[in-house]
Amino acid sequence: MKKKNENSRPRRFEKWVVKGSAALDRHLMRELEAGVGEKPFESERIVRREEHREEMRARAWLNERLIYIKLHERMRTKGERRIHAVYMLLATFAVILIIGALLYTVSQMPPSGSPDAPAFNTVAERYIENGLEETGAVNIVAGMILDYRAFDTLGESNVLFLAICSVLLLLRVKLDRKGGVVEGPPGSGEDDLRYEPQDDMILQNLADVLVPFILLLGLYIVFNGHLSPGGGFSGGAVMGAGLILYVNAHGYSGTRRFRLFSYGMFRWATFAALAFYAMSKCYSFFTGANHLKSIVGTGTAGSIFSAGLILPLNICVGFVVAFTMYGFYTLFRKGDF
Amino acid sequence: MDILSITLLIFILVSALAVSFTKNLLSSIIIFMLQSLAMSVIWMLLESPDLAITEAAVGAGVTSLLFFVALKKIHGMDAAGGAEGVKHEEKE
Amino acid sequence: MMEWIRFGICAALMLTGLAAMCIAVIGVFRFRFVLNRMHAAGMMDTLGMLACSLGLFAAKGFSLESLKLLLAVAVLWCTSPISSHLIARLVLASENIKEYLEVRR
Numbered sequence: 132m133k134k135k136n137e138n139s140r141p142r143r144f145e146k147w148v149v150k151g152s153a154a155l156d157r158h159l160m161r162e163l164e165a166g167v168g169e170k171p172f173e174s175e176r177i178v179r180r181e182e183h184r185e186e187m188r189a190r191a192w193l194n195e196r197l198i199y200i201k202l203h204e205r206m207r208t209k210g211e212r213r214i215h216a217v218y219m220l221l222a223t224f225a226v227i228l229i230i231g232a233l234l235y236t237v238s239q240m241p242p243s244g245s246p247d248a249p250a251f252n253t254v255a256e257r258y259i260e261n262g263l264e265e266t267g268a269v270n271i272v273a274g275m276i277l278d279y280r281a282f283d284t285l286g287e288s289n290v291l292f293l294a295i296c297s298v299l300l301l302l303r304v305k306l307d308r309k310g311g312v313v314e315g316p317p318g319s320g321e322d323d324l325r326y327e328p329q330d331d332m333i334l335q336n337l338a339d340v341l342v343p344f345i346l347l348l349g350l351y352i353v354f355n356g357h358l359s360p361g362g363g364f365s366g367g368a369v370m371g372a373g374l375i376l377y378v379n380a381h382g383y384s385g386t387r388r389f390r391l392f393s394y395g396m397f398r399w400a401t402f403a404a405l406a407f408y409a410m411s412k413c414y415s416f417f418t419g420a421n422h423l424k425s426i427v428g429t430g431t432a433g434s435i436f437s438a439g440l441i442l443p444l445n446i447c448v449g450f451v452v453a454f455t456m457y458g459f460y461t462l463f464r465k466g467d468f
Numbered sequence: 469m470d471i472l473s474i475t476l477l478i479f480i481l482v483s484a485l486a487v488s489f490t491k492n493l494l495s496s497i498i499i500f501m502l503q504s505l506a507m508s509v510i511w512m513l514l515e516s517p518d519l520a521i522t523e524a525a526v527g528a529g530v531t532s533l534l535f536f537v538a539l540k541k542i543h544g545m546d547a548a549g550g551a552e553g554v555k556h557e558e559k560e
Numbered sequence: 561m562m563e564w565i566r567f568g569i570c571a572a573l574m575l576t577g578l579a580a581m582c583i584a585v586i587g588v589f590r591f592r593f594v595l596n597r598m599h600a601a602g603m604m605d606t607l608g609m610l611a612c613s614l615g616l617f618a619a620k621g622f623s624l625e626s627l628k629l630l631l632a633v634a635v636l637w638c639t640s641p642i643s644s645h646l647i648a649r650l651v652l653a654s655e656n657i658k659e660y661l662e663v664r665r
Contacts, residue, residue: 177653187543272518331649337642341635352521360517368525375533456530463537 267429268357268438276362277441277448284444285412288451292405295455304466330382338380345373353449357438363445367452374457394468401454404447411440473513479506493539501532570619577611584608594651598644605640609633 205211241248258275266274276284353366378392418425430437461468483503490496504527511520580603587600613633617626 191543272516331646333642333645337638341638361521362518365518365521365525368522368530372525372529375530459534460530460537463534463541
């Protein structure tokens with residue numbers, strides 16, 4: 132006799148008719164339990180990350196607990212508690228006093244816009260009335276920060292340059308082409324990009340479309356600093372944001388294709404921008420001290436090649452700011468360019 | 469003053485306080501970003517577009533981005549649902 | 561007469577946009593899980609913005625400012641869904657959502 136298959140469809144139907152639905156359920160449960168035994172699909176990457184996270188969590192919890200134990204021991208004695216209470220009371224009282232004094236001072240000031248406010252004095256009048264003829268810039272703010280007070284802007288660009296230098300000193304870990312650490316402290320080079328989804332097609336296509344427009348907008352804001360609102364700092368920040376978007380979309384292997392994003396080019400570009408600013412300041416001081424007329428005249432107000440040296444200085448400041456923003460981001464993320 | 473200016477100023481005050489009093493670090497950074505955005509609109513209402521562009525690009529853009537990356541570096545983004553500062557609950 | 565028709569179309573579109581944004585804001589505050597909140601917020605960015613800007617377009621007529629407005633909406637339509645997509649990918653990779661799903665993976 133042919134051996135009947137116990138789990139074939141006619142046999143199951145027979146069981147259901149004869150013994151009720153409980154027999155069928157038992158068969159189904161047995162099948163499910165047999166199938167669910169092994170672990171569901173989890174890639175090795177996720178398992179490793181889970182373990183790493185558990186370890187970090189345990190360590191952080193231990194640290195926090197130690198702090199609380201120490202604090203509890205300190206607060207136990209009565210004298211300590213009394214001193215702490217008095218300190219809190221005095222601190223609150225001092226803060227309320229300062230807030231009250233400041234509010235009283237502000238209420239005594241004239242309302243904004245009235246003619247006898249301290250902001251309206253002869254200095255501001257001189258700048259507003261003679262700003263256009265002396266600097267040639269339609270945007271008076273750009274004329275102020277890049278012509279009358281250009282030395283202060285040199286100090287600001289210097290501060291940005293110093294900031295990126297210190298971040299380079301502290302955070303830079305030399306990496307070779309594959310991402311391995313060439314030199315640096317032990318434990319560095321942990322590229323956290325490894326744990327994230329990479330090669331997102333949607334983001335890459337969007338970045339290919341959007342980043343040229345963002346960079347174009349940044350350049351436009353920088354170049355028209357003396358004609359319309361904007362200037363070096365805003366345009367530089369927008370350009371830096373565009374570069375950050377490109378790095379995020381294509382990863383570091385995508386940006387290494389361009390020679391632009393390497394460490395050497397970054398170094399030379401920032402140095403060149405700051406040096407050009409300093410040189411042009413030297414030239415301005417020289418012609419001003421000897422009562423000479425500078426080569427770069429003011430030109431006709433409203434055209435793009437006007438306002439003396441404001442256009443080149445805007446470009447320098449814009450590049451310093453853009454490279455600083457991009458450098459911060461990539462040094463934080465990866466440790467190298 | 470306009471009702472819009474008053475609303476935005478109150479929004480900035482409340483969000484600045486909320487940044488300090490929020491336990492979740494990720495939420496604090498997002499509220500900081502909101503404060504920069506509201507500040508940018510206020511600069512526009514005070515008729516200074518230079519500052520508005522700069523504040524929007526720097527405050528609501530690059531600075532907050534650097535905060536996020538720093539938060540990731542100190543592993544503050546563990547735990548499901550975002551950062552919780554440092555976890556100090558009992559481990560079973 | 562044309563003025564009233566123009567005003568009526570503008571008001572209807574703006575009210576639709578505002579209603580969509582209100583519902584989306586309520587959704588962002590009331591949902592419990594991240595992905596649901598993100599769904600509501602995405603609706604606000606796309607549908608709400610489109611309706612409001614079409615209303616303003618109908619009010620102003622065909623001029624340079626209206627084209628700039630449509631350009632701003634186009635840029636927003638490019639960037640907002642991408643950010644929703646990235647947040648969803650991040651949530652999928654980091655959070656243990658298997659316990660919330662109603663359908664077994």
